[in-house]
Amino acid sequence: MTVEDRLRARRDTGRGLLMPYVTGGIAPGWTRYLEAFAAAGADAIEVGLPFSDPTLDGVTIQRASEAALARGASTRRVLADLAEVAGLGVPLVASTYYNLVLHDGPGAFCAALRRAGVSGLIVPDLPVHEADELAGVAAAAGIDLALLASPATPDPRLGEIARRSRGFVYAVSLMGTTGERAGLAASAGELTARIRSVSDRPVLLGFGISTPDQAREARRHADGVVVGAAVMRRVLDGAGPDDVLTFLAALRRALDQE
Template sequence: MEAGFRAAGRKLLMPYTTGGLTDDWVEYLRAFVAAGADAIEVGLPFSDPTLDGPTIQEASDAALARGTTARGILADVTGLDFGVPLVASTYYNLVAHDGPERFCAALRDAGFAGLIVPDLPLDEAGELIAAAEAAGIELALLASVVTPAPRLAQIAERSRGFVYAVSLMGTTGERREVDAASAALVERLKAVTDRPVLHGFGITTPEHAARASRAADGVIVGAALVRRVLDGAGPEEVGGYLATMRRAIDQGA
């Protein structure tokens, strides 16, 4: 995944959706690829998503109410080739339930290339880092605007695939503006790593995506897309909105 990101030759766009949110949720992945996604983050829903705001929480609840399971999501995409890497994101409770080795092997077998576990502290990540590496899964770690310099360097060094720059102190969700401190965080990360740095949290509009990607190597877009799915928008409509972000990034970079 990281090698592909380096070779992309453009700013990266990673959309997010909650796996199993609708009967046709896989069609949203295809729409994202058609809109210019470089990778796709697939959320494995969890009942207590502490880092997520109201939109992703609502999506997780809706997916779970439909009977969605992590294994079911993996089964839905197994054998499918989307042409871009799939990155799973979930909370450590689901990893611990299976055990890191089994969990990472299941991701690999389903065709995933990466993993994000936002509630896993760096000091407790050793076992999962080792299991992910053994399975060929790139575990991306998160850094925030208040992460001190020594820890920032450790996060950057132990992260694989990319480093996830959390742009604000708070939960995921749509925002009116991109936090000004996020650009400083990206610059701090770039000073200690040559891995791609992706800006996440609060990317809501094409203007946000273009502005954030000027400093970062790319952006992660979640709640703005999931909100549209929850409101009934189909794959073509949601993909069309993502395409406006792709154009804004390419024109504004």
Template sequence: MGTLETHLRARRDAGQALLVPYVTAGLTADWPDYLRAYADAGADAIEVGLPFSDPMLDGGTIQEASDRALRRGATPGRLLAELSTANPGVPLAVMTYANLVFRTGARAFCERLAEAGVTGLIVPDVPHDEAGPLSEAATAAGVDLVLLAAPTTAPARLRGIAERSRGFVYGVTVMGTTGERAALADSAGPLAGRLRELTTCPVLLGFGISTPEQAAQACAYADGVVVASALMRRALDGATPAEVGADVAAIRRALPAG
């Protein structure tokens, strides 16, 4: 399969709008089934959240999902062991927070990701100008470190993020936390345009993209989308992996295809 970035570049260059749905690891006993359902529904890669007790960038839905996973006894070691046998057939990018990474040690953590079959890492509370050691550890383990850019990011900082990010550049469409929203933020298009001028790495938009229509609108500006809270709300409300997979399939059908 190659690296996360190699896979996403190939899909993009073939004319495919990129779709990266999210699941909170450990949310349910059968949580790896969501991975397989997403892949069957046309996901190009999957973002897997390792639950953390203080998820500062996550809104109420992802916080609730993380709390539920933690109450079920989820730990990074157990979740990565379960992930290693999931085999969804598409690249996986783990999203978590710096506390979990550096408590283990950046090199050891990235090596554990690679052993579990993970090829991407997102750590939103590590700023790009402090990400050097983590980036080196990720690269040594064969894991792409994905960096985030916001609508208010200054030009020089935006350039640094675009140059350092691997896998894809994660464009945060709003200032605030994750969560479902009624409309795509007006800042999404300008942010994607600025990033695409600075990098050939795929640019994906996320935070608040909740419907197939919003995803299609975002893909008019960017190479693809990350969809998280809307899917986790469905799972929290009791939707099965097959049912949430059907939601992912509906988003896929709304996106441009090569």
């Protein structure tokens, strides 16, 4: 089952979708966080492949990438760790920057993802008009390449993104970098409505979803949420898998209330 098949099936039952994020290699035994995510009711899991210049990420994810790299994390090591994870029952979606894809070449990169059990990919600095090669290679490898749309995306390009994205459309709630925020951006509702007007592909809203109340509000607009900085801040502060499970379970309950 592809990422999109999984998310569509769950969405069509009325379920709000939850995709938490973890930076690969952030701590010893870091894959235990994946098990906690699954136990909390995640519908997909985003695994960040650490990169030295994460331009679209805010301070928290930057710190997480730096910490993982300082521990010796690399794309190969993270994927080797993922290959040893069994029985999650939740699709894994890798996210990274295009430089890491180009380092090995799209074909070798996507093949390595697939061998590690990854079935989705997010490359936030890859614009849709430059995505042809990676999109084709990813599809051939059985990897759903999800594209991003922001409030500033013009309508013609938004339609192309919605058409060409696979797995889901990643709706960036505001212009800026990732990070926790006090409230859901007003632009989030308008953006998701625009995406829904041109596609029935699942829409996940990210950038700034930090609390159960924000998740509940986001669910009124989108099919689900991506939660990254709020998770990684807890991990950087020393939270273990059980602590993160408790936090995500609260988000899960909020999404289920809609």
